[in-house]
Amino acid sequence: MRILVALGGNALLRRGEPMTADVQRANVRTAALALAPVAARHQLVVSHGNGPQVGLLALQAAAYADVEPYPLDVLGAQTEGMIGYLIEQELGNALPPELPFATLLTMVEVDAADPAFQDPTKFVGPLYDDDTAAGLAAAKGWAFKRDGDNLRRVVPSPQPKRIFEIRPIRWLLDRGVLVVCAGGGGIPTTWLPGRERTLGGVEAVIDKDLASELLAREVGADLFVMATDVPGVFLDWGTPDQRQLGHVTPEELRALPFAAGSMGPKVDAAARFVEATGRRAAIGALADLGRIVEGTAGTTVEPAADRALAKEER
Numbered sequence: 001m002r003i004l005v006a007l008g009g010n011a012l013l014r015r016g017e018p019m020t021a022d023v024q025r026a027n028v029r030t031a032a033l034a035l036a037p038v039a040a041r042h043q044l045v046v047s048h049g050n051g052p053q054v055g056l057l058a059l060q061a062a063a064y065a066d067v068e069p070y071p072l073d074v075l076g077a078q079t080e081g082m083i084g085y086l087i088e089q090e091l092g093n094a095l096p097p098e099l100p101f102a103t104l105l106t107m108v109e110v111d112a113a114d115p116a117f118q119d120p121t122k123f124v125g126p127l128y129d130d131d132t133a134a135g136l137a138a139a140k141g142w143a144f145k146r147d148g149d150n151l152r153r154v155v156p157s158p159q160p161k162r163i164f165e166i167r168p169i170r171w172l173l174d175r176g177v178l179v180v181c182a183g184g185g186g187i188p189t190t191w192l193p194g195r196e197r198t199l200g201g202v203e204a205v206i207d208k209d210l211a212s213e214l215l216a217r218e219v220g221a222d223l224f225v226m227a228t229d230v231p232g233v234f235l236d237w238g239t240p241d242q243r244q245l246g247h248v249t250p251e252e253l254r255a256l257p258f259a260a261g262s263m264g265p266k267v268d269a270a271a272r273f274v275e276a277t278g279r280r281a282a283i284g285a286l287a288d289l290g291r292i293v294e295g296t297a298g299t300t301v302e303p304a305a306d307r308a309l310a311k312e313e314r
Helices: 021-041 051-062 072-094 130-140 166-174 208-218 250-254 264-277 286-294 304-313
Strands: 002-007 043-048 101-104 107-109 122-128 143-147 150-155 178-181 187-191 199-201 223-228 280-285 299-301
Touching: 002 021, 002 208, 002 286, 021 043, 021 072, 021 286, 043 072, 043 166, 043 208, 051 072, 051 122, 072 101, 072 178, 072 187, 072 199, 101 166, 122 130, 122 143, 130 143, 130 150, 166 178, 166 208, 208 223, 208 264, 223 264, 223 286, 250 264, 264 280, 264 299, 280 286
Parallel strands: 002 043, 002 223, 043 178, 101 178, 107 187, 223 280
Antiparallel strands: 122 150, 143 150, 187 199, 280 299
């Protein structure tokens, strides 16, 4: 079975931890121990988040006043290489030496006319007070929105349209390579207006779950798993009445309310994959990955016909 696992940010950095290389490597090592048993039995494709890493690189670049900070597409490419290196090495330490690995920098096409460019919503970087944010908005043209009592920069989060490196990704998979790609939603890239067949980077952040869903479809994944730091999708989260969803259909999920800033994108990505392919998607804790693959942990999203058949068998 070909399985795409999208690692959430907790696979690299947990809330409150210092963003050191040693801490991130230790977390990747833990993730590798969860991924290795699945990779030993199935073909694995891995994508990952990169939000904290991009934020750190942006802050480091801003401290060097002689050069303009690198744009988000370049920072995204840097983190894809850095995180891919850690994942490859730690998985390589946990799996037989004959299994080959490859990390691919992955450009993902976005449409310059996407409505997201008119309404930036994706938070990036640190918190600022009002005066500092106003100065940065005037100097750099950045947009800001409230995040609690402070302000944070927001950038567009356009829809992923196409993965430019899909042919080499498929080529590697067909030859048994474990591929790490589309990290952080991929590098946002578009065709530059007025310049025939010329690509350029975009100051934006593609939602990593939606990009991973596109990748899962394009590589023909049999199962698409979004591994996070909670056991699954919950109704009434954070209340005494909270309850986890087990096996659900896309239609049932879409009828329920989920916050855009937390579980919403994952639910949307899972529903999209199942609707487009007729195969399974799942959301759950990385530590439960083996049981998620078996369908006995996490939240499994499946076609209505499959769910009806499972009920009959039970």
